Amino acid sequence: MNKRRLTLLLFAVLIVTVFSINVTVIGGGFLWDDYTLIVNNPKITTLKNIPDFFTKGFWENTQKQRKGGYYRPLILLSYAIDYQIYRLKPWGYHLTNLLVHLGVVALVFLLLFSLESDLMLSFASSLLFGISPFIKEPVGWISGRTDLFASFFIILSLFFLNRYLNNRKTSSLLFFYLSFILAMFSKESAFIFPALAIALILYRGKLKETLKELLVLIFIWAGLMGLSLFVSFNPGSLSPSRAYSFLPHTIKALGYYVFKILIPYNVPPVPDYPSIFNSPLLMIPGILFLITLFTFAYKPSKKFGFFTTAAFISLIPSFGPILLTSPTPVANRFAYLAAALLYPIIFIILRAVLNEGWAIILILILAIPVAQNSLSMNNLYVSENNFWNRAYKMSPDSVVVSIDYGLNLISIGKYEEGLKVLSSVEKNRNVDVTSFILLQLGKSRAYLQMNRDHDAEKILNSLLEKYPFDLTEEAFDHLFYHYVFNGKIDNAEDLVNRLLKKEGKHPRLLVALARVKAIEGNYSDAEKLLQSAKSNGAKTSEMKPVENLIKRMKYLEELASKGNRKAEAALLYAKGNFTKSEEILSKLIEENPSDLLNFLFLFRLKMRQKQKNDAIAALNFLIDNATDYRLVEEAFKSAWYEFSDAKLSAYILEKLLKKFPNQPKRKEKIMILQYIKEKLKGG
Secondary structure: OOHHHHHHHHHHHHHHHHHHHHHHHHHOOOOOHHHHHHHOOHHHHOHHHHHHHHHOOOHHHOOOOOOOOOOOHHHHHHHHHHHHHHOOOHHHHHHHHHHHHHHHHHHHHHHHHHHHOOHHHHHHHHHHHHHOHHHHHHHHOHHHHHHHHHHHHHHHHHHHHHHHHHHOOHHHHHHHHHHHHHHHOOOHHHHHHHHHHHHHHHHHOOOHHHHHHHHHHHHHHHHHHHHHHHHHOOHHHOOOOOOOOHHHHHHHHHHHHHHHHHOOOOOOOOOOHHHHHOOHHHHHHHHHHHHHOHHHHHOOOHHHHHHHHHHHHHHHHHHHHHHOOOOOOOOHHHHHHHHHHHOHHHHHHHHHHOOHHHHHHHHHHHHHHHHHHHHHOHHHHHOHHHHHHHHHHHOOOOHHHHHHHHHHHHHOOOHHHHHHHHHHHHHHOOOOHHHHHHHHHHHHHHHHHOOOHHHHHHHHHHHHHHOOHHHOHHHHHHHHHHHHHOOOHHHHHHHHHHHHHHHOOOHHHHHHHHHHHHHHOOHHHHHHHHHHHHHOOOOHHHHHHHHHHHHHHHHHHHHHHOOOHHHHHHHHHHOOOHHHHHHHHHHHHHHOOOOHHHHHHHHHHHHHOOOHHHHHHHHHHHHHHOOOHHHHHHHHHHHHHHOOOHHHHHHHHHHHHHHOOOOOOHHHHHHHHHHHHHHHOOO
16 A cells, blocks of 8 residues: 555544544533523624624623633634524534544644654554543533634644745745634634744754744734733733642643643543642652753754653643632643644654554554543533533542532532532542632532521631631622621621721722611711722722612612602611511502512512512512513512522523513523523533
8 A cells, every 4th residue: 555545544544533432522511611602692693793702802702791811702703603503502512622623633643744754653643632531621611612723723833834844835824824823813822832833943943944934923923912912901800819839830730731641541521630739749740741851952852852842832821820820720621732742752752662563553552441531531511410420420539529519519409418528528638728718618608508507607707717818709708798688787797897907908898898888878988988999999890889789778768768668668678677678568568469569579578588488479479460571570680690599590480481472582581591490400
């Protein structure tokens, strides 16, 4: 068989094998960020919003409209195109991910073959990469396609760069630049590409010949970096300081990535980063890998040195989450591109120790358990509940998986089971500060849902006393709004004052105290506190709700002073005096039972008092007698946003859709109902 036919045959075997190993991911569903970016995102439903994808940040192009950190217009464009074809059928989005992964595998083969015409190296390396369980996350998770797209265009750009070094054609150079631009439009981690380009040029020994081209590349790079920062950067979006020591943790993370790329057996779907950061053994592969980087300079093996260097450069963005103190500092998807560039060294080493024939045979033997592990991970991405159940069975000793599994159980109403898992982690595992706080927040959430308020308050108060406020802001929010929600205004005020003594004039605490003063009716004090919060750096978005609360409270006071009993009841409700508020409301209902606004008010009041049966009775009367869909819609909003009751929200929404079939935004409400039902199932 001539070389051309053998090349085509091996390429076909490669693509068919990789497709066969990964094809069942198409049966997956929407998970996590998919709901924000796709299911509940009106921006992707029309191609008219394409200009916004390029002029606004990644999260700004969702309902959250949150600015900060990400500029990924090509990913949003891909979602919009998928939506035009598949609407909200998840298999179509998963198919796109799979096709792009196949494209990356094909490009890895072509790039490696174009570098040295080394057919066996190209086949063995791209095969190991394509079937590896280590890269399953971006393939199986729709929102993980950022790494797929960025890697596709980075490798494509390297391919055209190598062609340009061979043929010096302008078309190859233009495609080289264009592919780089598309990579930068896919994920900000593509910023490392100029370093990869220089590594390739040095490998080919053509640095002097391409200085002008590199200068143009740097110019394009600077422009794209400036555009990305201008459009999306928001300093306030950076995570608060956490207990990550950058250098040792980075070396251990490097050790984890290298070890799992080169030995992709029993790959955890979620890396246990507390264990990674607490493991001195992972320093060994990390340090050894850093030592091998000198091989590129000393050239004992030029090819080996190039792939080692390229893989390290590709891993540089994965160290950013540690530097920026991300709550997810280590993730398998961060090393997708590095895996594509590191797998060649396995074949290089085996061929050096044995010979090419035996190296191929050994690679094929090693590929069998790798493929089996990869196949077993395909159905992880069916639903969140399925993911955490399977992940927990696969990694029962993982702190991260156990905590997330426990939190997932709590989120779907299995409070006792979730508490059991979290308590086991707390008792038997070595948990870092960030994970410990997350664990305690989960326990407190379960206790609040189980009406064990004292236990929840004890946990949250302990966190706030023990740790800095920057680490426990979420705990403060839980406890503060729990007090306010249940009418314990004195407790809320005492909490804020204690923390102000501990933390000083923290803007968020000053805003919270202003809220308490507004509820109490001390408006001048509330306004002074807002001024103090502003001078200490509080954001307008944080202060605005309190300013609106002051206006509303003043308005209700004015109406109540004129004898408006409904306003008086609302004022007492806002102040947490539910008993007196209910007394007035009951008289109003007795006098005018046809005023359905009073029943909406009664529903909210009974929910606040945790008298759910009475609340549902008021709700059913409201639904049965409502002639305006907006009243029932308001009840749904209260159940979903104010009381976080998914079952009740689904119940109201089903009634709303059935009783008012011609209401506006019906399709959007059906989507929301589907989302809530998936959430209740653990999806």
